[in-house]
Amino acid sequence: MSEKIGIAIEADPGPGILYQLTGVIARHGGNITSVDIVEERQTYFEIDIAEEPAALIGELSALPIVHRVWQVQTFQAVFGKRVIIMGGGAQVGQVAIGAISEADRHNIRGEHISVDTIPLVGEQPLAAAVRACARLPRVKALVMAGSLMGGDIERAVREVRAQGLLVVSLNMAGSVPAAADLVVSDPVQAGVMTVMAVAETAKFDIARLKQRTF
Amino acid sequence: MSEKIGIAIEADPGPGILYQLTGVIARHGGNITSVDIVEERQTYFEIDIAEEPAALIGELSALPIVHRVWQVQTFQAVFGKRVIIMGGGAQVGQVAIGAISEADRHNIRGEHISVDTIPLVGEQPLAAAVRACARLPRVKALVMAGSLMGGDIERAVREVRAQGLLVVSLNMAGSVPAAADLVVSDPVQAGVMTVMAVAETAKFDIARLKQRTF
Numbered sequence: 001m002s003e004k005i006g007i008a009i010e011a012d013p014g015p016g017i018l019y020q021l022t023g024v025i026a027r028h029g030g031n032i033t034s035v036d037i038v039e040e041r042q043t044y045f046e047i048d049i050a051e052e053p054a055a056l057i058g059e060l061s062a063l064p065i066v067h068r069v070w071q072v073q074t075f076q077a078v079f080g081k082r083v084i085i086m087g088g089g090a091q092v093g094q095v096a097i098g099a100i101s102e103a104d105r106h107n108i109r110g111e112h113i114s115v116d117t118i119p120l121v122g123e124q125p126l127a128a129a130v131r132a133c134a135r136l137p138r139v140k141a142l143v144m145a146g147s148l149m150g151g152d153i154e155r156a157v158r159e160v161r162a163q164g165l166l167v168v169s170l171n172m173a174g175s176v177p178a179a180a181d182l183v184v185s186d187p188v189q190a191g192v193m194t195v196m197a198v199a200e201t202a203k204f205d206i207a208r209l210k211q212r213t214f
Numbered sequence: 215m216s217e218k219i220g221i222a223i224e225a226d227p228g229p230g231i232l233y234q235l236t237g238v239i240a241r242h243g244g245n246i247t248s249v250d251i252v253e254e255r256q257t258y259f260e261i262d263i264a265e266e267p268a269a270l271i272g273e274l275s276a277l278p279i280v281h282r283v284w285q286v287q288t289f290q291a292v293f294g295k296r297v298i299i300m301g302g303g304a305q306v307g308q309v310a311i312g313a314i315s316e317a318d319r320h321n322i323r324g325e326h327i328s329v330d331t332i333p334l335v336g337e338q339p340l341a342a343a344v345r346a347c348a349r350l351p352r353v354k355a356l357v358m359a360g361s362l363m364g365g366d367i368e369r370a371v372r373e374v375r376a377q378g379l380l381v382v383s384l385n386m387a388g389s390v391p392a393a394a395d396l397v398v399s400d401p402v403q404a405g406v407m408t409v410m411a412v413a414e415t416a417k418f419d420i421a422r423l424k425q426r427t428f
Contacts, residue, residue, distance in 0.1 A: 008349060016240040018249065019233065026230040035232065035249050036351055044349045078339070078346045079332060089318025093311040096331065100310060104303025104333035116330040117310065118293060119318035125292070132292045135222060135258045137250055 002050040004033065006075070009060060010068040013040035020063060021045075028056040034075060034137060041067075046074050075138075080112020081198050082139045086129055087146035089119045091170060091187050095145045098191025106199040113195060123151050130156035134163045140198040141166040143190055150174030166206060168194045171213065181206065183213040216264045218247065220289070223274060224282040227254035234277060235259075242270040248289060248351060255281075260288050289352075294326020295412050296353045300343055301360035303333045305384060305401050309359045312405025320413040327409060337365050344370035348377045354412040355380040357404055364388030380420060382408045385427060395420065397427040 011017055018037075025032060025047060034046035049056065053071065061069045083103070085095045096117050103113040120126055126146075130153060133139050142165055144157065154175040157167050161181065168190055169180035177183045182197075184190035193214075196204035225231055232251075239246060239261060248260035263270065267285065275283045297317070299309045310331050317327040334340055340360075344367060347353050356379055358371065368389040371381050375395065382404055383394035391397045396411075398404035407428075410418035 013245075015243055015245045016236075018246050019236040019240040022233040022236055026233040029229055031227075031229045032232050032251065033254075034251055036349060037246065037248055038349050038351060040247075042349070072349070073342050073346065075346060075349075078343050089315045092318075093314040096310045096314060096329075097307040100307040100331050100333050101303045104306075104335075107333055108335055114330065114332040115310075116328065117314050118328040119314050119321055121318075121322055128287050129292050132287065132289060135250060135252050135256070135286070135289075137252060 002031075002048045004046060004048055004074055005053050006044065006046050006072040007053070007057065007060070008042065008044045008070050008072050009066060010042050011063070012065040012067075017065060018043065020065060021060065024059050024063065025056065028059070030056060044072070078112070079114050079138065082114050082116055082136070083141045083143065083194055083198060084116045084118065084133050084139055085143040085145055085191070086118045086120055086126065087144055087149070088121065091145035091147070092117050092119050094187035095143050095170070095191040098188035099143070099195050100191070102192040102195040106195065106201045109201045111199050111201050113199060115195070123153055127152040127156040130160055134160040134165060139165065141168065141194050143194050144169040144176050144180065145187060145190070146170065146172055148173040149176035154179045166194070166197055168197075177213075181210055185214060189214065216245075216262045218260060218262050218288055219267050220286040221259045221261065221267070221271065221274070222284050222286050223257050223259070223280060224255055225257065225277070226279040231279060232257065234279060235274065238273050238277065239270065242273070244270060258286070292326070293328050293352065296328050296330055296350070297355045297357065297408055297412060298330045298332065298347050298353055299357040299359055299405070300332045300334055300340065301358055301363070302335065305359035305361070306331050306333050308401035309357050309384070309405040312402035313357070313409050314405070316406040316409040320409065320415045323415045325413050325415050327413060329409070337367055341366040341370040344374055348374040348379060353379065355382065355408050357408050358383040358390050358394065359401060359404070360384065360386055362387040363390035368393045380408070380411055382411075391427075395424055399428060403428065
């Protein structure tokens with residue numbers, strides 16, 4: 001049986017550090033499921049490992065480049081699933097109200113859902129942000145919250161849906177609503193429905209509502 | 215002159231993958247400033263590199279475990295600084311309204327500020343989330359948004375402040391306000407002030423307001 005552990009490491013900065021750290025982890029048969037470089041000197045790993053972590057921690061601590069190694073809680077346990085809302089400040093704020101209130105209700109019952117937002121303007125920045133979401137860990141759904149979105153944003157929405165992300169759109173001008181999984185007119189309702197769709201604790205089957213407009 | 219590049223890699227899953235990838239990057243003198251494992255098969259690096267990236271990309275593509283390598287925009291360019299709001303759904307939602315509207319105003323003028331939230335209840339989960347924020351990339355400030363927070367949450371707030379995070383607290387019961395950089399009674403104002411404090415485009419000197427209550 002393998003166990004997931006969180007390990008934080010303080011080490012010298014510079015090229016090759018991650019190579020040395022991951023070498024030790026590989027020798028102990030650890031499968032790295034998450035890694036973050038917090039700042040130049042601190043790296044944080046989540047590792048699936050079959051053995052007791054003491055030997056791995058000991059060998060990491062013994063590397064000349066390493067100053068300190070300590071075990072911490074895993075991010076999955078703290079932050080869980082992520083919903084990302086992007087677009088104009090006015091609409092993003094209202095969608096956030098709905099999503100945050102609904103996430104609170106599920107988190108109280110044992111879920112771990114966090115709600116992230118990015119207030120942003122312009123076709124190219126928004127398309128880049130949509131594509132970047134597919135490269136962020138733990139993201140389950142996007143809400144497109146604006147008045148007019150189309151062109152390359154529409155293409156980006158179709159790409160990330162093909163990669164498995166759920167995309168909800170406000171009812172707005174442009175071609176993005178037609179490319180979304182679900183279109184919702186009221187921003188608070190859009191936030192609530194998106195969180196319900198990703199929560200295990202909710203009775204809400206997005207597959208039965210695909211491409212509907214509310 | 216070194217340049218920052220973003221590289222996405224699709225590879226076989228399993229232990230040792232990151233070790234092989236970082237080995238190639240180290241041989242090219244690349245300094246990894248950010249890394250994310252998006253899912254088992256996809257890893258995303260941001261790398262400071264002095265040479266043209268073509269040779270590095272070619273050698274990564276040639277690894278037997280690698281299926282595809284492509285260059286993408288860096289996260290710093292897309293998401294930038296992060297403000298995290300945590301606590302009860304009602305208060306977190308109101309702080310988010312202020313923070314998102316204010317971030318929008320600065321992002322329109324060239325800033326990149328995103329606002330993340332985590333609706334969460336209980337002393338231990340909140341203390342763990344505060345400590346975890348110090349291990350997340352690009353986080354500049356936390357807002358503690360609740361009615362009663364103290365005990366281990368207060369200790370966690372003091373720890374992350376010592377690590378350089380700005381912590382703003384709503385005016386609430388418990389010992390957290392006394393441990394914060396700034397206490398603000400109105401949640402919308404708390405969100406706005408926090409974003410102003412981290413924005414380069416704002417005239418707001420947090421050092422002059424430390425430990426004040428508004």
